[in-house]
Amino acid sequence: MKLSARVEYGVRAMAVLALHDGLGPLSLKEIAKSEKISYQFLEQIFPDLRKAGLVGSVRGARGGYYLARPPEQINIGDIVRAVEGPIAPVDCLADDNAGREPCCHRGEACRTRHVWEKLRDRINEVLDSVYLNDLIESKPEPLVK
């Protein structure tokens, strides 16, 4: 029941972008340095955020990424799903399983499906209820350094 490093980094990076909102594009190099994340790993995550319409990009020198919408309109669920795909606590709830072999080997095995659906829905609710501006306002601790 763990999120991937992609998600963790993706959210942190988006928070950095949010802090810089309205100030033009920010390069991956700066984000990587600021959050101590591998630049090349970030380079692999951002295309997903772009394809999901969460960030825009400017190519070439002085280019970078910027939030496609204001921070109060981007929530964590958007980011998580963009970099990790839809939330599915068990395989049989995965989107790409629709129409395939039933998840339950025996008819009665679907007893448990309900729990996982409920779990998935609550997870989405929590993630969708927090927006980028929630992360950057009232920081729990002052900036170090």
Add this chain to the structure above:
Amino acid sequence: MKLSARVEYGVRAMAVLALHDGLGPLSLKEIAKSEKISYQFLEQIFPDLRKAGLVGSVRGARGGYYLARPPEQINIGDIVRAVEGPIAPVDCLADDNAGREPCCHRGEACRTRHVWEKLRDRINEVLDSVYLNDLIESKPEPLVK
């Protein structure tokens, strides 16, 4: 954001035990057959359930496992935590990380910690709100065989 097969199997197996509650021990062989789960894999999961005090065991011929408490007193969260350890969506929330190197490379990185804590708490809440008897009552489909 996926549960392991251990958890999925563990919960299914526990549901089978719940159906058999009060009728004496049920052998792993029967559970495995009933749920089409590898017997040897189950054999690896049940010690964890026993150590967590969720099931009792009877050794020797005609032995097996039985619920240590009635189905309405065992919830899914108990099972999940027993076979997979405490819920921790990100590494820095893991129990064994207490006192170790701070999760956040920069002080301000803890901006995101709050979300993950909230997520963890909600996941636990959902899992703790469903009990074994909820799984076996009003089954969506009748038992096969």
Add this chain to the structure above:
DNA sequence: GTAATCCCGAGTGATTAAGTCAGGATTAAG
């Protein structure tokens, strides 16, 4: 033109997950 940047696909090494195997300990039944 050059350097800075995004962009893309393939490759790699380490870790974890899922499942197997072999054998020992315990006990009911005959």
Add this chain to the structure above:
DNA sequence: CTTAATCCTGACTTAATCACTCGGGATTAC
């Protein structure tokens, strides 16, 4: 007492996934 059924344990294997790297191409400010 013997046998077969069962739990119990630890090591092993194999496959998948993850986190990250690498090499190079396209675009653009200066």
